[in-house]
Amino acid sequence: MPMYVPALFVETRPEELHRIMREHSLGMLITQRPTGLEAEHLPFLFDADRGPHGTLLAHVARANPVWQEMRDGDAVLVVFRGVQGYISPNWYPSKQETHRHVPTWNYEVVHAHGLIRIRDDEKFLRGVVGRLTRTHEADQASPWRMSDAPADYLAEQLTHIVGIEVELTRIEGKRKLSQNRDARDFESTVQALESRGQTDLADAMRRAREQGPA
Numbered sequence: 001m002p003m004y005v006p007a008l009f010v011e012t013r014p015e016e017l018h019r020i021m022r023e024h025s026l027g028m029l030i031t032q033r034p035t036g037l038e039a040e041h042l043p044f045l046f047d048a049d050r051g052p053h054g055t056l057l058a059h060v061a062r063a064n065p066v067w068q069e070m071r072d073g074d075a076v077l078v079v080f081r082g083v084q085g086y087i088s089p090n091w092y093p094s095k096q097e098t099h100r101h102v103p104t105w106n107y108e109v110v111h112a113h114g115l116i117r118i119r120d121d122e123k124f125l126r127g128v129v130g131r132l133t134r135t136h137e138a139d140q141a142s143p144w145r146m147s148d149a150p151a152d153y154l155a156e157q158l159t160h161i162v163g164i165e166v167e168l169t170r171i172e173g174k175r176k177l178s179q180n181r182d183a184r185d186f187e188s189t190v191q192a193l194e195s196r197g198q199t200d201l202a203d204a205m206r207r208a209r210e211q212g213p214a
Helices: 014-023 093-098 122-137 151-158 183-195 199-211
Strands: 026-033 036-043 045-047 055-061 075-087 104-119 161-176
Touching: 014 045, 014 075, 014 104, 014 161, 026 055, 036 055, 045 122, 055 104, 055 122, 075 161, 075 199, 093 183, 104 199, 122 151, 122 161, 183 199
Parallel strands: none
Antiparallel strands: 026 036, 026 075, 045 055, 055 161, 075 104, 104 161
């Protein structure tokens, strides 16, 4: 069943879907297992060049039963949540005139559907850990590198994790960012968010407004 998305909030542009997955890379991996639905929270790498819709790469603790309870080819869902925040009707100038407004919540979200594969091999794990490290250490003054750790220590640590990859079959996006508000209420909401320090959400709203419908 597809995610419920009113037409005004649909996001289909690959560049926006990929941006959200990369900028908010802690994904929620949802799986159907013998005990029922389960969710794992993992930092993912997104490789747009692998497969028709891209591939997600990650690793889990070897003690986590997910890698033993899932079979290669099982369907999974990974949810990435971008910027989000509460929107008060008091921020709308039109509310003062009609009082016909209610609170809402603005947010960006991507649902990445795919097929899971378990990768229990050291070469794969070294590659994933190396790419994760380079990605998230990039803004450090002196980035940590895998080679900073003693080789025997690093090899031992790698035995405690198992790799996973998710070949994506479908990506759905939703950006609910006040696109339905008139210019006056929209601008007032952006200013209210900026005054509260929620600049990321305010910037996302402006970007969505400028881009127009997907």
